[in-house]
Structures are given as structure tokens and as C-alpha cells.
Amino acid sequence: MQTACLNQQLAGARVGMRSSASRLLKAAGVRRSSTVSKAVSASALQLESGVCIVTGSSRGIGKAVALALGAQGCKVAVNYAGRKDAAEEVAQQIEQLGGEAMVVGANLGKREDIERLFKEVTDKWGTVNVLVNNAGITRDTLMMRMKPEQWQEVIDVNLSGVFYASQAATKIMGKARKGRIVNIASVVGLVGNAGQANYAAAKGGVIALTKTIAREYAGRNITCNAVAPGFIASDMTAAIDAKYEEQILKGIPAGRYGQPEEVAGLVRFLALDPAAAYITGQTYAIDGGMTMQ
Structure with a gap:
């Protein structure tokens, strides 16, 4: 009888202790959550109308991204390597959407x-405030036929260019203790592709670089994520022979090419949305279900 009473008393004490601890943790959690939430919201809101650089933004995915950011009221640097006229047209469209724009030629x-x-x-x-590393080139051929310059040109733009641009951006963002980097990779960097050893190696490197930047700069409130598009409607896909296109579409569960605006929507979220402030080091395939990792 005494043992039963003692057990009941001990059980009651344990319940009371758990309840008190729970109340303390809950109160601390509320205070911490409130503080963190305010800090994150303030930081993220400052990014929503920030200064953005979009490399390779005179056409295709880069153009769609530049327009999406401009439509949010951002100041957007439209970068081009070859066609200044196309870049200036993108800048005009950004300003019509309510943003500000400048055009900068750079290889x-x-x-x-x-x-x-x-x-x-x-x-x-x-x-x-925001860097979108989109610029890229292709020099496709089978590895056995690939010349040193075909390898090096692609690595220089698609991988080294991302590194040096990110390095320049993080110097600025690090001092401000806020910023977002979005790297445009490719599903080829995830699964490889015959005839694209240079391109696949560069894009795979971009994915690994994304994770490293994220780890090094998370403590300074800088996020870095990658977007890996599959087959996106472009001048390149428009030129694909019908017999090859049929085979390509069979390999895409969605049964169609993606649109540049669909990629831009994801980039805009990662670059500007307050809800993306806790996302870093991730790679998002946008490929109609091709990879489904």
C-alpha cells in the first residue's frame, strides 16, 4: 500500500516537472521565435526591392529572370556578352514593369x-543584394573529339565565372550581412549527358560550389541555392529535329518543354521571398519529372 502511494507521488512529481519544463521551453521558444522571426522578416523584406545582377540576361532564362525581378520593383543589372541591343530591350521592359535597369556588357x-x-x-x-549566375555557353561534342579549347571555354564561363562572380558578390553581401545567390545549374550536372562532358562537369561543379558557398556564408545571412533546369523552350530546342524531339519528350513525364518563366518563378522565390530565408545549399530540378531525385 505504501509502495503504491509512493509510486503515485513520484509519478505526480514527474508529471509536474515535465509540465513546468514544457512551459519554460514553450515560453523561451515563443520569445526566440519572435526575435528570429522579426530579424528574418526585416532582412528578407529589404531584399524584396534590392539590387540584382543577372548574368547572361539578354535572352532565354536570364531574360525571364531579369523581368521577374524587375516586376518586383528591383534594380536589375542586365548583363550581356554579345548582343547589346537585346539587353537594352530587356532593360526597357524592366522599366515598363516598374523596376529600374542598367545594361552592362561583360564576358x-x-x-x-x-x-x-x-x-x-x-x-x-x-x-x-541578389546575384543570379545564369550566363553559360555550350561547345558540345563527344569527349574523344573534344579539343582543349572547347573544354576550357565552357569551364571558364560556366564554372569559373560563377565562382568569381559569387566571390565578388559575397564580399559585398558579407559586409551587409545579407544577400542571396541563385546559380542556374542543369539536370545534366545531376545525371550527365553524352556529348557534353565539359558542360556536365561545369554544371556539376556549380552544384558542389553552391553547397560550399551556402556552408561558408550561412552565418552571415547569405543564402545560396541552385536551380537545375531540364529541357526549356528556347532557340536551341526550336532547332531540334522532329524525330529527336519525339524521343526527348518521351523521357519527360510532363510531356512538354518547360518555359523560361517557370524557371524564373522559382528563381524569384529563392532570391526575394521572405519564405526562402531558411533555404540554403539546395538544388532544385525543374525538369517536368525527368530526374525525380
Whole structure:
């Protein structure tokens, strides 16, 4: 009888202790959640109308991304390597959407061009809040036929260019203790592709680089994520022979090509949305279900 009473008393004490601890943790959690929430919201809201650099934004995915950011009221640096007229047209569209724009010619395969790009942007707008590394080239051929310059050109623009641009951006963002980087990778960087050893290696490198940047800069409130598009409607897909296109579409569960605007929507979320402030080091395939990792 005494043992039963003692057990009941001990059980009651344990319940009371758990209840008290629960109340304390809950109260602390509410206070911490409130503090963190305010800090994250303030930081994220400052990014929503920030200064953005979108490399390779005179056409295709880059153009769609630049327009999506401009439509949010951002200041967007439209970068081009070859067609200034196309870049200027994108800049005009951004301003019609309510954003601000400047056009900067720069070859992302050249470090000095990248440095000049960031200098021109910071001279005009004072900072950089968002970097979208989109610029890329292809020099496709089977590995056994690939010439050294075909390998190196793709690596220089598609991988080294991302590194040097991100390095320049994080110097600015690190001082401000806020910023977002979005790298445009490719499903080829996830699964490989015959005839694209250079491109696949570069995009795979971008995915690994994304994770490293995220780890190094998370403590400074800088996020870095990658988007890996599959087959997206473009001048390149428009030129695909019908017999090959049929085979390609069979390999896409969605049964169609993606649209540049669909990629831009995901980039806009990662670059600007307050809800993306806790997302970093991730790679998102946008490929109609091709990879389903």
C-alpha cells in the first residue's frame, strides 16, 4: 500500500516537472521565435526591392529572370556578352514593369570583366543584394573529339565565372550581412549527358560550389541555392529535329518543354521571398519529372 502511494507521488512529481519544463521551453521558444522571426522578416523584406545582377540576361532564362525581378520593383543589372541591343530591350521592359535597369556588357569567362561588372553596379546603386549566375555557353561534342579549347571555354564561363562572380558578390553581401545567390545549374550536372562532358562537369561543379558557398556564408545571412533546369523552350530546342524531339519528350513525364518563366518563378522565390530565408545549399530540378531525385 505504501509502495503504491509512493509510486503515485513520484509519478505526480514527474508529471509536474515535465509540465513546468514544457512551459519554460514553450515560453523561451515563443520569445526566440519572435526575435528570429522579426530579424528574418526585416532582412528578407529589404531584399524584396534590392539590387540584382543577372548574368547572361539578354535572352532565354536570364531574360525571364531579369523581368521577374524587375516586376518586383528591383534594380536589375542586365548583363550581356554579345548582343547589346537585346539587353537594352530587356532593360526597357524592366522599366515598363516598374523596376529600374542598367545594361552592362561583360564576358563571364574573364575575371577582369566580372570585376568591372560589379564595380559599375556598385558605382551606380551602391550595393548588390541578389546575384543570379545564369550566363553559360555550350561547345558540345563527344569527349574523344573534344579539343582543349572547347573544354576550357565552357569551364571558364560556366564554372569559373560563377565562382568569381559569387566571390565578388559575397564580399559585398558579407559586409551587409545579407544577400542571396541563385546559380542556374542543369539536370545534366545531376545525371550527365553524352556529348557534353565539359558542360556536365561545369554544371556539376556549380552544384558542389553552391553547397560550399551556402556552408561558408550561412552565418552571415547569405543564402545560396541552385536551380537545375531540364529541357526549356528556347532557340536551341526550336532547332531540334522532329524525330529527336519525339524521343526527348518521351523521357519527360510532363510531356512538354518547360518555359523560361517557370524557371524564373522559382528563381524569384529563392532570391526575394521572405519564405526562402531558411533555404540554403539546395538544388532544385525543374525538369517536368525527368530526374525525380
